Amino acid sequence: MRKHGRYPVIAILSGFCISVLLCFSCSKKPEPSKSPVIARVGTQEITLNDLKSRAELTIRPSKVKNAEAVLNNLIAEKLLVLEAGDTCQLLNNPVFQAYIQGIREQAMREMLYRDVAVSQVKLDSADIGHAFQMSERVYDVEFLTINNRDIGKETENRIISGKMTQAQVFDYLKTMGESGIQTVKWRDPEHDNIHKALFSQPLNVNDMIGPVRIGDDQWIMMRVQKVQIQPVFGPEDVQLRLQEVRSKLTELQAKTIWQDYKTNLMRGREMKFNAEILNKIVEWFQEEQIKEQDLPAPDQDELPDQNPKPPPLKLNDMLNEQFFTLDGQIWSVGDFKRLIMSHPLVYRQQHVQPVQFRDAFRQAVADLMVDHFLNEQAYQRHLDSDPAVVKRGQLWQDALLAKYYLPGYLKKIHVGELQKKDPSYLGMRAVDEYLDQLKEKYAKRIWVDTHVLKDVKLTQVPLFAIQPGMPYPVAVPEFPHYTSSDTLIFR
Numbered sequence: 001m002r003k004h005g006r007y008p009v010i011a012i013l014s015g016f017c018i019s020v021l022l023c024f025s026c027s028k029k030p031e032p033s034k035s036p037v038i039a040r041v042g043t044q045e046i047t048l049n050d051l052k053s054r055a056e057l058t059i060r061p062s063k064v065k066n067a068e069a070v071l072n073n074l075i076a077e078k079l080l081v082l083e084a085g086d087t088c089q090l091l092n093n094p095v096f097q098a099y100i101q102g103i104r105e106q107a108m109r110e111m112l113y114r115d116v117a118v119s120q121v122k123l124d125s126a127d128i129g130h131a132f133q134m135s136e137r138v139y140d141v142e143f144l145t146i147n148n149r150d151i152g153k154e155t156e157n158r159i160i161s162g163k164m165t166q167a168q169v170f171d172y173l174k175t176m177g178e179s180g181i182q183t184v185k186w187r188d189p190e191h192d193n194i195h196k197a198l199f200s201q202p203l204n205v206n207d208m209i210g211p212v213r214i215g216d217d218q219w220i221m222m223r224v225q226k227v228q229i230q231p232v233f234g235p236e237d238v239q240l241r242l243q244e245v246r247s248k249l250t251e252l253q254a255k256t257i258w259q260d261y262k263t264n265l266m267r268g269r270e271m272k273f274n275a276e277i278l279n280k281i282v283e284w285f286q287e288e289q290i291k292e293q294d295l296p297a298p299d300q301d302e303l304p305d306q307n308p309k310p311p312p313l314k315l316n317d318m319l320n321e322q323f324f325t326l327d328g329q330i331w332s333v334g335d336f337k338r339l340i341m342s343h344p345l346v347y348r349q350q351h352v353q354p355v356q357f358r359d360a361f362r363q364a365v366a367d368l369m370v371d372h373f374l375n376e377q378a379y380q381r382h383l384d385s386d387p388a389v390v391k392r393g394q395l396w397q398d399a400l401l402a403k404y405y406l407p408g409y410l411k412k413i414h415v416g417e418l419q420k421k422d423p424s425y426l427g428m429r430a431v432d433e434y435l436d437q438l439k440e441k442y443a444k445r446i447w448v449d450t451h452v453l454k455d456v457k458l459t460q461v462p463l464f465a466i467q468p469g470m471p472y473p474v475a476v477p478e479f480p481h482y483t484s485s486d487t488l489i490f491r
Contacts, residue, residue, distance in 0.1 A: 038456075039071060039490075040447045041078035044398070048452060050074065053476050055458050057465040060479040067456035069486040075446065076482040076490075079438040080402035082445075083409070090404045095341065099308035099400075102342035104393040106472050108378035109371065111386050117258040121250045131245045132232075134199045135186040140226035141198075144170070144179040146211060146219040155211050155219065166208035170221050181225065187244065192252060194220065203227065216348050216363070217356075265373055271366060273324045277333065278362075281323070284312045285345070286357050307400070311340050326369060336365075343368055343471045350468075371471075399477035406482070409434065431482055439490060446490050453488070 035049035055070045064070060090096050146152045155173070158164045164172070184190065186199050191214045198209065203224050210221035232241045319334035345364040352360040383389060410430055418425040439446070465475035483489065 036449070036452050038449050038452050039075055040445075041075055041442070042082055042445045044078050044081075044394075046071070046074050046078070048456065050395075051456065052458070054479065056463060057476045058474075058479050059462050059464050061481050061484070063484040063486075064479070064481065065458075065460065066486055067453055067458055068488045069484070070458065071448070071453060072483050072485055072489050073480045075448075076435055076438075077398060077402040077480040079435070079442055079446075080405050080482070081398045082442060083438065084401050084405040088401060088405060090401055095308045095310050096400070098338075098341035100393055100397050102344075103396045103472055104384065104389055105342065105371075105375050105378070106470060107389040107392040108383045108386070109374050111383045111389060112374060112378045112381065113254070113258055115381065115383075116261050117254040118250065120257050121253045123246060123249055123253075127249060128242070128245055131199075131249055132242060134202070135241060135245055136229050136231055137186065137199065137202065138228040138230055139184050139198055139203065139224055140181060140228075141184055141209075141222040142179050142181050142225050143220055143222045144173055144177065145214075146173065146221070147217065149217040152211060152213075152217065152219045155221075159211070166210065166221070167223070169211075170208060170223055173221065192255065194222075195248075196252070197222070218349075262370055262374070265377070266370060269327050271324055271326045271369065273362065274322050277318065277321050277323050279358075280318070281315070281333070281336075282358050282361050284314045285361060286354065288312055289352070289357070309344070311337050324365070339368060339372060343371060346469060346471055348469075396477055399480060402480060402482075406431070428484065435483060435489070448488065448491050450488070450491070 035047035037045045038048050038051055039046040051067060051070055051074060054074060055064075055067075060070070064073065084090075146155060151173075155169055159166055159169060184194075184198060186195075190198075191212075193212045193214055197212050203209070205224055205227060207224045208221070209223075211219035212221070213219050232238050315333055315337045319332065319337065321333045322330050323333045323336050324331050345361070346367060347360050347364050348367070349356075349360060378384070413430065415425060415430045418430060466473045467475060
């Protein structure tokens with residue numbers, strides 16, 4: 001019931017569950033040291049979890065097939081960071097600094113979610129048993145979506161008032177647009193409300209579901225066409241499914257606790273916009289959106305741009321103007337600009353229609369302020385020093401710093417002139433020669449655990465992990481491709 005985008009496989013990570021996949025345990029304090037250290041470069045460690053996440057949560061080049069090839073590139077990245085040093089110009093760039101701050105603060109909110117929501121979950125054995133039985137059910141459903149606020153509310157009212165049955169509404173709406181048929185399994189990454197509607201109680205053929213709200217102005221209605229039971233056999237499969245059930249129930253309960261926490265945090269706070277300034281800023285942001293939409297569609301293998309982006313330049317013309325008040329406190333355009341430099345606005349709908357943009361923008365600013373207050377809570381708990389947070393910030397800083405530094409070095413050695421004189425430099429030769437120099441220069445600061453490395457197996461399925469609805473949706477930096485050697489070149 002969802003399209004998974006352009007890539008061979010996109011892992012769509014729900015909410016803050018990136019913490020699980022990056023091995024920042026969602027149920028207890030993270031313990032990064034438990035992942036074996038597979039290499040050290042200076043004071044920087046590369047763990048087994050680091051290697052696997054950088055190799056398996058983003059698209060890596062087809063030539064980079066084994067763990068040795070991956071580790072070569074991760075070590076090369078760290079060596080380039082050593083070469084760049086603490087005085088590198090990029091480190092003093094305000095846009096870059098805000099970007100890394102935003103990465104860290106997003107990780108802090110994930111840790112806050114762990115502390116105030118996940119840790120409070122208490123699962124009942126009866127609920128686990130029921131969910132296990134429901135997980136064996138597979139439905140073929142006919143569905144249609146309602147993407148109009150007025151139609152959605154009218155549909156709800158007609159059903160609640162008894163003027164029309166769900167089936168009558170469904171058949172009527174089918175005459176206005178197309179429906180679809182989809183096979184839905186318990187494991188599928190559907191919207192939480194869809195999952196609850198289908199898998200809370202057993203459903204039968206012709207049962208009607210909905211309208212189920214799946215967005216601010218979006219609903220879905222479903223009719224069950226077919227029911228299958230796919231039993232889980234074997235002790236290992238049973239244990240795996242039980243683990244998945246516990247994880248799913250934990251996630252659903254934690255999200256409810258988290259929403260209550262945010263509601264209580266914002267209760268009584270009133271936000272008022274300066275209408276004149278709001279209209280101007282909405283116009284500028286809408287212009288930016290139109291420019292992005294007019295850009296050529298990316299190639300199939302092209303990943304989203306992960307480089308820091310400055311806010312619209314026109315904001316600089318009115319930095320001292322009052323933008324809104326919150327709890328009586330004045331927030332200027334300059335204050336707003338500082339916030340969005342580290343926390344890009346997130347629109348609740350992926351594609352906002354021009355007539356809806358003003359409302360969508362106001363919602364995005366309101367959500368921005370919710371995260372601002374969550375950040376305050378996280379700082380009060382000193383989560384900025386949480387090992388997982390520190391590691392996440394360092395990961396992105398190193399990846400972007402190495403990517404920034406290498407072209408400067410190649411320009412410094414006049415690689416363009418070398419390529420004119422010797423065509424072999426058109427490939428990776430100049431980088432390979434530089435890595436050989438760095439290998440010699442830092443030989444005493446490089447250590448690799450080859451015993452752990454030899455047992456590492458990587459998936460060959462191209463995968464790109466994202467977190468929809470987050471300021472920084474890309475799970476890990478793009479793969480650092482500096483060498484294609486599939487044998488270990490650093491020891």
